[in-house]
Amino acid sequence: MPRVSFEHITKTYGHLTVLNDLNLAIDDGDFLVLLGPSGCGKTTLLNLLAGLLDVTDGRITIGERDVTDLDPKDRGLAMVFQSYALYPTKTVRGNLRFGLVSSGLPREEIDKRVDWAAKLLQIEPLLDRKPAQLSGGQRQRVAIGRALVKNVGVFLFDEPLSNLDAKLRTEMRLEIKNLHTSLKHTIVYVTHDQIEAMTMATRIAVMNGGVIQQFGTPDEIYETPANLFVAGFIGSPAMNLKRGTLAVSGDRRAVIIGQTRLDVSDYRFEQPPQDGAEVIVGLRPEHFLPPGTTPADAAGQFTVPVRYAERTGPDASAFFEFDGALLALRVEPSLAARLKAGETVTVAFPRGRANLFDARTGQRM
């Protein structure tokens, strides 16, 4: 029994269709991240679930209840907003209490829950301050606390970390993840940041253009992207996508990209491959063997001129010219420092790591 499910959800604004016949089921205890570029419909989907927007068509259930026509407060949800949305005239305590008082809980119960959440989030010393007197990170904690005290099964997060600086974001990421691990709530979390998605989620739904492109665990999304959009969206630097032709002879299968031959005999095709089919092959920059290492069992070798290298401290990327475009590789920073522009290097790609997409449909083969 899924905790939350969307059935045939359609949302239109006038003539503009944002979501069309969308289906999604979230299991109990899952940490689902709705991931996608801005305007992909992820926030709309979250607001539909929260009840802040009305569905044009379709059904939303939470637990066993059909909540499609329920008021937001009756849906058994709590939400953390991007701008925190703390009530500016209430103290932190007042912010935490407001929803509970509104629902008519007894006083002792309210105090108990507020104390519990304040302790859990270490905001006890802040309880009598106003939001304006808090730092960004503290406001974020209060916003999470305000959701926690409601003691509901499903939590919604709308890009909650996007207003924090990089260091705080990393801290809060871990904190939210820990909260999920210890409290085992179901979480629906909207973000455009793939790092947040990969680090926190148990399930990711990648969205684009109002359509769920792929729904799976972070590993599935990363290892076996369902289509070109997901392949290009997840990973940094982005996956190298090169057009090629499939060459099939018995069990031997290979992709011919220009002059280069890439062996894909161990790729698990969903359909029997056709010889001569146009494909797009996806090669993750981090899967390449270090430049200079060219074992005999590599799937293919690329002899390519260096264009430039970028070092970001612990990491480095090198870019080579290949097939009229760039080929990105993740390399050791020390190695990147030695690469000279114009110099020709041979790089090898290991077996079993390539992704193949149908060039016509963009779908995984």
Added chain:
Amino acid sequence: MALRWSRIAPQLALTPALAVTAVAFVGSIGWTIYLSFTRSRRLPEYTIDWSEWGRQYQRLFNDAAWGISLRNLIVLGLGSALAIVFGFILAAMIEREKRGESFFRTVFLYPLAVSLIVTGAAWRWMFNPELGIENVLHQMGLTFVNFSWLASAETAMWGIILASVWQSSGFYMALMLAGLKSINSEIWSAAKLDGVPIWRLYVEIIIPMMKFTFITCAILLSLGVIKAYDVIVAMTLGGPGQSTYVPAYFTIQALSASGNLGYASAAAVMMLVITAIVFLPLVLLTAWQQRRRAEAVR
């Protein structure tokens, strides 16, 4: 869609305002328009003589007092426009010379805080032929000066204009000051570097940049002029004779003094028409500004 309390509550909360709007504004306007076609005297009559439905309007256009009212409306409008000019000059001076800004602003604006009846009372006293300013000037030997403007039909409107300008200049100054302060200060520096004379800077750059402020002021002024009533009561009671009648005064006189409801209604409808003529540009202006803002966002 199921009926939800969260949808009903705000609509319920809006019903009083909606009812007020429907009854006190929309309904009442309709009622008055209807009455303007009837022959109602002191009490309303609801039969319309269709062969002569426009008789009240016909009478109105032939009434010399209404003619005077319309002419005075234009005179008052043009005369009061001095308040905008004056307000702009004051604002520009205050803005250039920062010293004493709050003092001058306070002095220029205080007349706005008092009732027009009080304003009228004060100016009526200053215009007093025997004991007012004229007398003071005559005692100083300036016997050729005529300052008892309210006493003569030719000059009474000027007295009212002077009091109106005195009362409202500060307001336009405040609007203009807000407009001037929103102009990017780099323009001043750039003009200084380019050696542009100050007056050219104002004429060619500043005033065109403030065209919205000017249009706003002009519309507010027109609406204020159409509503002008209190100041007439306090200063001249429409006199001498009917020389300072304006439509607002004319309409109320027709109702309360002459007890002619149908006639007063026709005059009120004409006031509404005049307001609409002034109001239309405002609607277009707001629409245009909103579209421009929307484009800027995009």
Added chain:
Amino acid sequence: MSDLTIAQKAVGGEIAVRSAPYFPRRRKRITGRSIAILVFLTICALFFAIPLYVVVVTSFKSMAQIREGAMFALPGPWTIEAWDYAWNRACSGINCNGLKVGFWNSVAILIPSLILSISLSMVTGYALALWNVRWAGTFLFLLFICAFVPFQIIMFPLISMTSTLKVYGSVWGVAIVHAVLAMPVLVLIFRNYYKDIPQEIMSAAIMDSGSFWRIFVEIILPMSGNILIVILILQITSIWNDYLIGVTFGGFNGQPMTVNLANLITISTGTVAYNQNMAAALLTAIPPLVIYFLVGKLFVQGITAGAIKG
């Protein structure tokens, strides 16, 4: 070395001052142009101040001194007789109980109409700005038009309705009509103010409580402090200074102070007591003037908001 640092700081400061938006010019030296501007502004200030001066000195003079004709002369001797007469004995029509009657009528009009107009328009503005009402746009446009309608076109129907409700000719009639007439403008002002409250705060409140009134009382009302004060000042001054509604709906028993004053200065039987007139004018003007001199800045905000409506 330290000298150099100071010099650098000074230069830095100088540059900062020059590039700061409000100080494009050098401040210290008084130029000829500055003097010319200040002289001009002072003359203008005199133009604005003279009527007040004349009214004040006249109100403290005796009629004997007034008849001498030196309008600008200081009172000699100072007397508060005119003030006493204006407050306690001045006639408005056939009642000769002074302006104090009108004063208390004005207060009796002011308080209920403030409560009525502000509460009605506040709730309406809140509902229009922050709740999803499908016909909100149409209603706002209607209110926008109503805000400009001349009073004369709805005058007779309002008289008729207040008579039916048995409030015509009383302070209640005046108070209700004030509330009705102010409603469109005030709704637009409140609506524009509430529109700036972040949508997410409203979303949070809807998820926490969902109750229209609870959100209003606990979240929105405490956030309305500024606008409430501005509106309060706007309404107090405009209701206090009103003449037309007071004279139309007040009858004999509900006349506000401005109507008393107008009767006093316009109905001139026998010799006109200018000192009493001026004392009466000042008595009427004092409450709004006190507000203006205490909270002038908010007053300006109020009248600007009232005039422009965003």
